[in-house]
Amino acid sequence: QKEVEQNSGPLSVPEGAIASLNCTYSDRGSQSFFWYRQYSGKSPELIMSIYSNGDKEDGRFTAQLNKASQYVSLLIRDSQPSDSATYLCAVAYTGGFKTIFGAGTRLFVKA
Amino acid sequence: ETGVTQTPRHLVMGMTNKKSLKCEQHLGHNAMYWYKQSAKKPLELMFVYSLEERVENNSVPSRFSPECPNSSHLFLHLHTLQPEDSALYLCASSPEGSGAGLRDGYTFGSGTRLTVV
Numbered sequence: 001q002k003e004v005e006q007n008s009g010p011l012s013v014p015e016g017a018i019a020s021l022n023c024t025y026s027d028r029g030s031q032s033f034f035w036y037r038q039y040s041g042k043s044p045e046l047i048m049s050i051y052s053n054g055d056k057e058d059g060r061f062t063a064q065l066n067k068a069s070q071y072v073s074l075l076i077r078d079s080q081p082s083d084s085a086t087y088l089c090a091v092a093y094t095g096g097f098k099t100i101f102g103a104g105t106r107l108f109v110k111a
Numbered sequence: 112e113t114g115v116t117q118t119p120r121h122l123v124m125g126m127t128n129k130k131s132l133k134c135e136q137h138l139g140h141n142a143m144y145w146y147k148q149s150a151k152k153p154l155e156l157m158f159v160y161s162l163e164e165r166v167e168n169n170s171v172p173s174r175f176s177p178e179c180p181n182s183s184h185l186f187l188h189l190h191t192l193q194p195e196d197s198a199l200y201l202c203a204s205s206p207e208g209s210g211a212g213l214r215d216g217y218t219f220g221s222g223t224r225l226t227v228v
């Protein structure tokens with residue numbers, strides 16, 4: 001049974017701080033890793049993807065992948081109230097279409 | 112129209128009704144998906160179509176019936192639903208086809224909020 005685990009939160013950080021969101025996955029056959037942001041009442045929006053060990057930066061967002069530890073994280077620098085949302089970690093497996101989602105972490109950024 | 116469009120946005124139906132959800136993608140993608148999102152639960156994959164062929168069916172009850180007439184359109188036909196089927200139903204698309212593996216992630220539609228009464 002492939003699983004993706006996230007702390008449900010809520011994670012509360014002050015404006016301007018770094019928010020750190022974490023995710024672990026169970027299957028070493030995992031190929032691609034994604035972070036989606038979902039605002040309340042809206043659909044998920046892809047914000048980061050990562051395939052190789054290490055860090056990948058895009059603006060204020062940094063995704064980190066450690067395949068040996070089966071761990072992926074998302075750092076949000078200079079957090080803004082507009083970053084308040086649920087962040088979904090998703091893991092895709094080699095050679096197929098199945099993507100497993102975590103239940104999401106709710107982030108609150110306090111002004 | 113751009114992206115992935117879902118209609119209707121909201122649907123209330125009785126347990127004896129038949130209705131259909133529609134999804135259309137304008138991205139030239141090869142794969143389309145139906146997901147169910149219930150409160151405080153991970154997204155549940157229901158169906159996957161790649162190049163109009165169903166490639167994944169996640170043990171979904173037969174009261175849900177998908178249809179993919181072409182690579183741009185996806186339907187989910189609903190009949191004799193139960194109250195526990197009330198959820199947000201999300202359509203998504205991705206560029207990949209033919210088992211190439213998922214590299215680019217999904218583009219989701221805005222979803223249909225379904226309430227079964």
